[in-house]
Amino acid sequence: MAEEFNEIIAVLKAQHIRPTKIREEILNLFFDVNHALSHSDIFLKLKNKFDRVTIYRTLEMFGNKGLIHKIVDNSGVTKYASHGHGGCDVNFKHHKTNHIHFKCKQCGNIYCLCSIEVPKVDVPAGYEMQVLNLSAEGICKICSS
Amino acid sequence: MAEEFNEIIAVLKAQHIRPTKIREEILNLFFDVNHALSHSDIFLKLKNKFDRVTIYRTLEMFGNKGLIHKIVDNSGVTKYASHGHGGCDVNFKHHKTNHIHFKCKQCGNIYCLCSIEVPKVDVPAGYEMQVLNLSAEGICKICSS
DNA sequence: CATCAATTGCAACACTGTTGCAAAACAAAC
DNA sequence: GTTTGTTTTGCAACAGTGTTGCAATTGATG
Structure with missing residues (x-):
């Protein structure tokens, strides 16, 4: 875990983001999952530790720095996915800006x-x-097996 | 206009929807435009005439009856488009459930x-x-000419 | 006209997202 | 280590969207 956090701090520093607690924890959440997270997902996972607003600001900043991108799903819920690690079905190097x-x-x-x-x-x-955006619906790898 | 309204009433009756004032006016709005409308678009166009909530309920009902469909755009705004008339670039008969x-x-x-x-x-x-949903962004016919 | 169901408006609420401001945390210099 | 100035955070407040319950109104039917 300590090792992981060092990696997270390195990613933050590489983007010239001061590695504060909330930033480390949020980025850690993204690196832990392979799907997109909503603001409320994050807020609940970090329950009572940080303010709602700070989470919004952190997400916006991560977006501007290119660490995550915003996805509006067809029910109107805004989610965020990281570009590296589990956020995509390929690794960081093969991440494509426009994907399904x-x-x-x-x-x-x-x-x-x-x-x-x-x-x-x-x-x-x-x-x-x-721009052409594609979004598919169906059953994912995990639920269909 | 009177002629038009008779047609609108006919469409409502065909779907077994009691043709009340708000329903006629909202359906008329959809038939007048060739693009999607948000709740607030509709609320503003019918300013002060009807309650917010009634508009929401009417839109939901029109959706259930298949007169309109919901679109969530990439900025998270929910819009509604009618299937006939200007709501689509083809007429009602050629309307496709899944379109761009x-x-x-x-x-x-x-x-x-x-x-x-x-x-x-x-x-x-x-x-x-x-299901595969496609949404494109760019410049429309009117703005590019 | 009386009755019953459908429709509407109103009040209230929950949720999402934003802004301004003051307090706290932090980095850098002395 | 203390001072100084910047960055970050938390809090309060607000705006917008969408929902629910309820009472009043409207409308259809006998």
């Missing part, structure tokens, strides 16, 4: 699928497409 | 693109995909 998000209908978790390609799609004449 | 949503970065409007196919995508082994 998979939401499991059973456990509710959202997984980033960076190992598959986002297809090309043509839009009707007159429309100018800049 | 296009959000214009300039005007902010969301358009349903029912005329183009949703591609097939393979997910990694173990995942069982049931």
Whole structure:
């Protein structure tokens, strides 16, 4: 655990983020799971330790520094997923900016699928497409086995 | 306008919805535009005439009856689009349940693109995909011309 | 007209997210 | 170690979205 935390501190320092307790603990949470976390997931896991607002600010900052990205799922819940470790189905080096998000209908978790390609799609004449976001729903690896 | 309203009443009756004032006015709004509307869009357009809650309940009911569908855009705002008339880039008969949503970065409007196919995508082994949602971002027909 | 069900408006609440400000923690210099 | 100035945190307050319960109104039907 101490080793892990040293790694987390190193990641924070690499992004010029002062490694405070809340930052270490939140980043540790992301590195521990392989799916996206909502603000309330994080708030409950760190129950009573930190203020709601500080968590929001930390998440926003992690987003700006490129450590995590925001996902709005089809029910309107905002979640956040880390780019390295379990946050993606490939490792940090192969993380793709634009990837498919998979939401499991059973456990509710959202997984980033960076190992598959986002297809090309043509839009009707007159429309100018800049980004294409894909989100799949179904049953995840864990729930289907 | 009177003619239009008769058509709207006919649509409501066809779905066994009692045609009250608020229902006629909301459905009329959807038939007047070719993009999705948020609750607050509707509330503002009908300013002071109806209660917030009644609008929410009407939208939920229209959704259950299949007159409109819900869209959560990537900023977390919930919008609703009708299936017939301007709500889709094809007419009611060619409306597809699963279609691409296009959000214009300039005007902010969301358009349903029912005329183009949703591609097939393979997910990694173990995942069982049931639905694939596509949402594009860019510049719409109106803003790019 | 009387009755019963459906619809609406209102009050209240929970949840998410944001902002301003004061207190605390921290780093750097002396 | 103490002082100084910056960063971070917690707290209070607020705005927006969406939901629920209940009472009053409306509307359909006999």
